[in-house]
Amino acid sequence: MGRDLVELRVRDGNLADSGSWIYVWMLEGHVIYVGTTGLPPEVRTWLHLHDPDPDIGRVRARYPGIGIDSLDVIAFRLPESMPRPHAKVAVIDHLSATGLLSEHYVGDPPQHRPVEDELSSLLLLITGRIVRSEAG
Template identity: 45%
Template sequence: MTLLRVRGGELVNAGSWVYAWVKADAQQEPVIYVGGTGLPPTVRTWLHLHDRDPEVSRLAARYSEVAREDLDVLAFAVPGHLARRLLKAAVVQRLHRQGLLAEQYVGDPPDSQPIPEDVAELAERIVAAVIEYSRAAAERSTR
């Protein structure tokens, strides 16, 4: 069962998420987009693909290959004490440093803002998960 709470006409307590869109079969430069949301990741993914407003459907609006390329979305819960935007920025920084942003990357560019240690630690774990997932996906695609 999934419980979605609506209070005062708004979805509440859906969590906070940072997510990465990755090429389903690429180990090198797999990341197309990194986002953050307070919506359930399934809802945000659907909006990226289908909303008519290009500011909402950012991925479909910016990445022309979305309908022709297999992509996977990896979503990571953000603990309530961390700022989602700061974690997203830290993840983008680290993915960039590791050479994991695709040539066709369409998300926010990496910046050099200082990152608190607790945010940096979680960002490192997220990047490690992206690397591991991409390695395994690339291996599966060659079988």
């Protein structure tokens, strides 16, 4: 049954327990966009694809191949103690340094900040998953 049932909890007028996520949009083994969200990744992906507001549907607004290319989105849950903006900067910097940003990248530019130890395992996890998807 696993994915056949989804329970959503609304508490105090907001979606609860959806977690904190960082996600990468991939084209042919390279990343075209990096984002973070407190929404379920499926919801945020749908908004990127369908919302006409360019501040919400960022990938739709920025990536001209959205209706043609085969893209994959991979999301990783962040620890609650890790600030999403901090993680996003570190991931973008790391992907840039390792050559995994696509020539078609449409996200925030790298800031080239030093990597903190607390982010090392996240960076290895994301890089490993991207490389595995490129290989197979």
